[in-house]
Amino acid sequence: MLQGASLSIKDTSAFIRRISDLIRVKCRSQYHNVFLERDEEQTLPEREPVNVLIVKNVAAEGPGTIEDHLRAANIPFTLIDLEQGQTLPDLQAYSHLVIMGGPMAVYEMDRTSYLRGEARLIEKAINANKHVLGVCLGAQMLAHVLGARVYPGHTKEIGWYEVTLTEEGMHDSCMAALAVPGRRAAQVFQWHGDTFDLPAGAARLASSELYPNQAFRYGDRVYALQFHIEVTPGIVHGWLKNEKGIDFPLIDTRSKEIYGPYLARAGGFYRRFFGM
Secondary structure: OHHHHHHHHHHHHHHHHHHHHHHHHHHHHHHHHHHHHHHHHHOOOOOOOOOEEEEEOOOOOOOOHHHHHHHHOOOOEEEEEHHHOOOOOOHHHOOEEEEOOOOOOHHHHHHOOOHHHHHHHHHHHHHOOOEEEEEOHHHHHHHHHOOOOEEEEEEEEEEEEEEEEOHHHHOOHHHHOOOOOOOOEEEEEEEEEEEEOOOOOEEEEEEOOOOOOOEEEEOOOEEEEOOEOOOOHHHHHHHHOOOOOOOHHHHHHHHHHHHHHHHHHHHHHHHHHHOO
């Protein structure tokens, strides 16, 4: 009996050792797999570094909230003032190009000496697969570079308007950020008299009752906004005081009322476009 019990204990001990070995092997395997997964995660492509080139055409139409958001996110940027004679740098160091607005007409390009150079810069940026944003005149410049017609509109849009997002616009992460919650509409500030045709191959993102082309995307990195996403109440006030024949108090008051929600939605656009 004692000998049988001794054999039973030996067998049991061997069985326990075998189970322990199997558990250790299993644990090592799982441990190894966890770190393999972590290594795979760590070797995912890194997000490209962001460095922004902003081109200002006239003193009164600066980058406004675009600059504010870039500073808040510690994203480096260079601001070039063409009206002051500053020259356009090489694009190689930049991931993003932003073209601001201005009162000049794209179809009268020869009247403004630097617009042709600006158009060449935009073309280079698109060909180099840079991220490009055009605001107002900048949107018209994008349309021109992409082969579309830019021409005088039948009426001016000045003040706060609603634009309707297209189906494509609602599915575009940047454009959808501008939509009023629960609606296919965005409240935007307009100040333009010219318009443009939709470039071939571009996706219309927004339209209005007066003009069908309020925003478009070309490829997945180029955005054109006919309206002014960058305005602050101070910018709007400065524009209004020099303009005759418009309802200054109404627009000025509306700017102060809508600024908070508008700024928040513009911030959503910036975060997606600049990868903040």
